[in-house]
Amino acid sequence: MRKNILVIPGDGIGPEVTTWGKAALEKIAEIFGHDFIFDEALMGHAAIEVTGNPLPDETLEKARNSDAILFGAIGHAKYDNDPSLKVRPEQGLLKIRKDLGLFANLRPILLFDELLEASSIKPEILRGTDILFFRELTGDVYFGEKFRSEDRNTASDLMIYHRYEVERIAHKAYQAAQKRNKRLCSVDKANVLESSRLWRETVQEIAKQYPDVETEHMFIDNAAMQLIKNPKKFDVVLTANLFGDILTDEASQIAGSMGMLASASVGESTGFFEPIHGSAHDIAGKNLANPLASILSAALMLEIGFGLKEEAKLLVDTINEVLKEGFRTNDIADQNTERYKVLGTTEMGALVLKFLSQKS
């Protein structure tokens, strides 16, 4: 198979981890005889530094012409500390999501048995958890009109949804639920928000077309609680952009660490694959970041982007093996024990490649 892959390392720990996602794809291409052609582009703070623009035209152009995108992370402390800056790294990520029509963000909560103890949640609560989040990605308060009064004393963002936006992601989520455990939980705040009432109404309508799937509606506050209390009760979770942002980060504690979670954004054409973690400036450049989420993003690209199930499985199995052998990055090592071999970013990435090589 021949594919054009665009790599966008981004900011903070983005470049360090994306190196290994890309390397894993190269190794897979070698093992299975695929032809993956790589290009690279700038986004975020990295792009502002060079071009003044968080999403340069050239990046968007390259993105449009690629079959899939492997992305790292975005954001920089400078902007976080100065809310008044007008040009901001995150605008690049939001714009590429919108321009490529990436309306569905899939975030599987993949639980490695070996990491059950790395979580702050009790293993007996976690065991057996398998959740697939569908987060809407191109609507909501993220893209509604922003306003700041001239005296700077009033600010607003419009939380807005159109019925078709809810419909198209609901269909995707229901179709996924049909292939899984046939349960779908739609999360909103319909007791307060009009946009959530539209969300709930629309999901209720779409649900009728999938009578084999059991639908539940839950308020976001309750969902944030249930996710920790009893994660096993969830199968597919369907939710809006902002609520999905919050719930999936929270759910990273189920997987033991944010450093283990990947996401796939799909929609109209090119798929976009990225770790769910952020740019983590505090550990950037220190060889401390966990490269496994980027490698798992590569696995999602293989499976969801290219339909290469066997290849994706090989990556996931290899990571499992590495963990079984007791290798950990800092974020997933249980601090209280001496039983793990704790590796840096480079060492962990290289080890996964070595294990992969031994399989070919």
Added chain:
Amino acid sequence: MRKNILVIPGDGIGPEVTTWGKAALEKIAEIFGHDFIFDEALMGHAAIEVTGNPLPDETLEKARNSDAILFGAIGHAKYDNDPSLKVRPEQGLLKIRKDLGLFANLRPILLFDELLEASSIKPEILRGTDILFFRELTGDVYFGEKFRSEDRNTASDLMIYHRYEVERIAHKAYQAAQKRNKRLCSVDKANVLESSRLWRETVQEIAKQYPDVETEHMFIDNAAMQLIKNPKKFDVVLTANLFGDILTDEASQIAGSMGMLASASVGESTGFFEPIHGSAHDIAGKNLANPLASILSAALMLEIGFGLKEEAKLLVDTINEVLKEGFRTNDIADQNTERYKVLGTTEMGALVLKFLSQKS
């Protein structure tokens, strides 16, 4: 001390649990020789049924004339299942918050040692946690303009903040932090939302007036994760209405159960005290609800509303004792063991009163 207390039982399990919050106040009055005069009023579905209005004028009038309000819960399945209904129970709660100027919602995460094991989170992660949330309560997307297009296909809610709204709650939160561990974490989504940028800017300004308090700014997605990963790192958490709604429900898992958390809403005049749990229609009327959050709401009324520290402490200590003796309601009983004496709502409420009587 002479005080007029308005009891608003509300919907679902509201009446069952509020009975015990009120009874606890009566017992405290008896023990300490106070004069608490009670009145009762309707709100929510209960009020719609009788008057067609979720917040009848009479209730608002009584509320204005009371020194404190003890509230139960709000909401009904009928409205949750039918997003198109125009008159909704929750409107009553939102309107009373707004009309009484209850802009600061204090939610202490009180950790009973005895309940460390009732949580889904590991006891060693929880031990020592002590968080006080300040949730803004009369602004945000809760009160911004709502819109539904004529064809019903577009819906929106305006997420909006004014600087003074952020300032007044920030002052309250900083003042509380000064009396606690001198750390304040302000939670927003300033990397995406303009209203959050105003929030962050304003908190940065106010922070300068409290140089003895250490300020941290955190994005809501990260906060939802950190709260589970390392709850001990938080002291005072300051956040907007919507984010506070989500985070405090999530934090209920720290306390073992939502059935153990109370909140105080304060602002311009009369204080409003309520459990953070909802109306829980599924268990309403079954003698299954936990009355302790209502009794703890009464304790907050004594402490925050009336400045009666000793009285409040007696209630909390008594609950501690009841738990130490192995008594539990269903929600806080560890399902896997036989070691607890599991009680219904009435039995638990009566037991707390009995323990209280023995102290007087």
